[in-house]
Amino acid sequence: MSNTNNIHPIFDRLLQKEDREKRLGQKAKVLWLTGLSGSGKSTIAQALERKLYNEGFFPQVLDGDNIRIGINNNLGFSIEDRKENIRRIAEVAKLYLNSGIITLNSFISPTKEIRSFAKNIIGDENFIEIFVNTPLEICEKRDVKGLYKKARAGEIKGFTGIDSPYEEPDNPDLEIRTENLTVEESADKIFDYILPIIRI
Numbered sequence: 062m063s064n065t066n067n068i069h070p071i072f073d074r075l076l077q078k079e080d081r082e083k084r085l086g087q088k089a090k091v092l093w094l095t096g097l098s099g100s101g102k103s104t105i106a107q108a109l110e111r112k113l114y115n116e117g118f119f120p121q122v123l124d125g126d127n128i129r130i131g132i133n134n135n136l137g138f139s140i141e142d143r144k145e146n147i148r149r150i151a152e153v154a155k156l157y158l159n160s161g162i163i164t165l166n167s168f169i170s171p172t173k174e175i176r177s178f179a180k181n182i183i184g185d186e187n188f189i190e191i192f193v194n195t196p197l198e199i200c201e202k203r204d205v206k207g208l209y210k211k212a213r214a215g216e217i218k219g220f221t222g223i224d225s226p227y228e229e230p231d232n233p234d235l236e237i238r239t240e241n242l243t244v245e246e247s248a249d250k251i252f253d254y255i256l257p258i259i260r261i
C-alpha cells in the first residue's frame with residue numbers, strides 16, 4: 062500500500078480540462094485501440110493523428126513501443142509487469158485527457174480485465190474502445206516485426222494470439238475490420254465516428 066496521506070492534490074486550483082478544451086476547440090477523449098500484434102493499431106493511429114491534426118484538432122499518439130523504451134523501460138512481460146505497464150499508460154493518457162488532448166492509444170491490451178482496469182482509471186465517459194479486428198492469419202502473414210515467426214519457433218514465450226490469449230471485446234464502441242480496408246479507410250472510419258464526439 063503506498064502512503065498517500067501527505068499528498069494533497071491541487072487540481073481544483075488549476076485550470077480545468079474544460080478551459081483547455083475551449084482553447085483547443087475540441088472535446089478531449091482517449092481512443093483505446095485494442096487488437097492483435099500486427100492488426101494495424103499503430104499504423105491506423107498514426108494516420109488518424111495526421112488526419113485529426115489536418116482537420117484542426119490537437120491529437121497525441123501513445124504507442125506501445127515508445128512507452129516501453131521510455132517511461133516503462135523497467136517493465137517486462139510478467140502478469141504484474143503487464144498490468145503495471147497498462148496502469149502507467151492509462152495514467153499518462155489521463156494526464157493528456159485533462160490537458161484537453163485527444164489521445165490515441167495503441168496497445169494490444171489483450172484481456173477484458175486489463176481494458177476495464179484502464180477504463181476505470183480514465184473514466185467511462187472519456188474512454189472510447191476501438192477493436193482493430195484483423196484475423197490472426199493475416200496478422201501473422203503481415204508479420205511486420207517478425208515476432209510471429211519467433212513466437213512460432215518458441216523464441217518468444219507468451220505471445221498474444223499464439224500461446225497467450227486475446228479476448229475480443231464484447232461491446233466495443235467501434236470495430237474496424239482491416240482485412241479489406243486500406244489504412245486510410247480504416248482511419249477515416251474512426252474519424253467519422255469520433256467527429257461528433259470531439260467537436261465542440
Ligand code: ADP
Nearest residue numbers: 098099100101102103104205239242243244247
Ligand atoms: P499493431 O500496431 O497492431 O501491432 P502495425 O500497425 O504495427 O500493427 O502493423 C500493421 C501492418 O498492417 C502495417 O504494416 C500496415 O501497413 C498493414 N496494413 C494493411 N492494411 C491495413 C489496414 N487496413 N489498417 C491498418 N494496417 C494495415
